[in-house]
Amino acid sequence: MTATPACTHEEHRRPAETRHDWSRDEAQRLYDRSFADLIFQAQGIHRQNFDPNHVETASLLSIKTGGCPEDCGYCSQSAHYETGVKATRLMDRSVVVETARRARDAGASRFCMAAAWRNPKDRDLDQVCDMVSAVKELGMETCATLGMLTPDQASRLHRAGLDFYNHNVDTSPEFYGRIITTRTMQDRIDTLAHAREAGLKVCCGGIVGMGEQIEDRLGMLMLLANLPYHPESVPINLWNEVKGVPVNDTASQPDPIALVRMIAVARIMMPKSVVRLSAGRQYMSDELQALCFLAGANSIFVGDVLLTTKNPQRDRDADLLSRLGIHSRLDTTGTAGNQPSAVAAT
Numbered sequence: 001m002t003a004t005p006a007c008t009h010e011e012h013r014r015p016a017e018t019r020h021d022w023s024r025d026e027a028q029r030l031y032d033r034s035f036a037d038l039i040f041q042a043q044g045i046h047r048q049n050f051d052p053n054h055v056e057t058a059s060l061l062s063i064k065t066g067g068c069p070e071d072c073g074y075c076s077q078s079a080h081y082e083t084g085v086k087a088t089r090l091m092d093r094s095v096v097v098e099t100a101r102r103a104r105d106a107g108a109s110r111f112c113m114a115a116a117w118r119n120p121k122d123r124d125l126d127q128v129c130d131m132v133s134a135v136k137e138l139g140m141e142t143c144a145t146l147g148m149l150t151p152d153q154a155s156r157l158h159r160a161g162l163d164f165y166n167h168n169v170d171t172s173p174e175f176y177g178r179i180i181t182t183r184t185m186q187d188r189i190d191t192l193a194h195a196r197e198a199g200l201k202v203c204c205g206g207i208v209g210m211g212e213q214i215e216d217r218l219g220m221l222m223l224l225a226n227l228p229y230h231p232e233s234v235p236i237n238l239w240n241e242v243k244g245v246p247v248n249d250t251a252s253q254p255d256p257i258a259l260v261r262m263i264a265v266a267r268i269m270m271p272k273s274v275v276r277l278s279a280g281r282q283y284m285s286d287e288l289q290a291l292c293f294l295a296g297a298n299s300i301f302v303g304d305v306l307l308t309t310k311n312p313q314r315d316r317d318a319d320l321l322s323r324l325g326i327h328s329r330l331d332t333t334g335t336a337g338n339q340p341s342a343v344a345a346t
């Protein structure tokens, strides 16, 4: 790859500020810029903060699947809906560690352990803490997503070696009540604060394609960007279709250009956050993913499955990144290591 010449455009030379006072009008004005101007601005900010030719690779494992008491209307793991996903017990530590090792050897730098809980019970948390410590010893970044946390639970996870806590706001405050009724947006914001206060880095984003308006997508980005600290990671999930859940009645695939615009606005509003193109890449063309990277996305999940739904094959990802001249840990590794998981009926 040839070196990128320094940009002389004024917009690209100003240092990116981290602001926390975004207004709805400003977000909308950004979103409505011409596509070329929006992408140029986002790419400039991206280059001030990140290597534009690098993408982070994370891997996911469902350590406790299904039977969840929450009613998130998009989710295959909620006990409220018939989705065909079987509930399991918490996985053994040895299986988790072996799966993490294989994911690392196949090119993942971060390992995220996900459990279908409203919140962890203290005895379950002890076991998760053991898993976190063992995965950390493999030299991977650790992430967990276990539902709501108390301040004490967040501190215990931090002491065990957890780097990131994933807890999504999922959508705008206005649309939220149409999707989830068993926990409030404030519950989620409280858990994010507990994670932050315990010293954990925060991974927080949401879903597009559930039938929300563009204003809701921007409302979600505003909520994230106006938190006291921006989440270090912002996962943007495209709704992965699951049979039997209420979101089927409202879902509509977003216009690809609208998705790229949203990624660009996320990059501009949260200049130092890693923006992850998360669930739903299986529906995206190579060209759409390339545009998302150009707009500022710089992380993906790798591995054939996410939690209960599919993800692109490792070789397809490696090929795409190579054709784009983007380097990642996939460059240096073999093909071993996709984790076993229950894949939901679609």
Ligand code: SAM
Binding pocket: 074, 075, 076, 114, 115, 116, 117, 118, 145, 146, 147, 148, 166, 167, 168, 170, 205, 206, 207, 237, 238, 239, 240, 241, 242, 279, 280, 307, 309
């Ligand atoms: N149970 C925990 C919780 O909700 O906090 C952690 C796991 S949960 C599966 C993590 C996130 O995955 C959700 O907040 C949602 O944003 C995303 N997600 C779940 N099902 C999805 C789907 N079918 N398509 C896209 N994203 C999904």
Ligand code: DTB
Binding pocket: 060, 076, 112, 114, 145, 166, 168, 205, 206, 235, 236, 237, 240, 278, 279, 305, 306, 307, 308, 309, 310
């Ligand atoms: C996030 O924002 N996306 C991941 C992770 N955090 C835990 C989960 C995606 C789940 C997709 C649906 C499934 O596979 O069940």
Ligand code: SF4
Binding pocket: 068, 069, 070, 071, 072, 075, 076, 077, 078, 079, 115, 116, 117, 118, 147
């Ligand atoms: Fe449970 Fe998490 Fe699924 Fe909601 S998103 S139903 S909390 S597993």
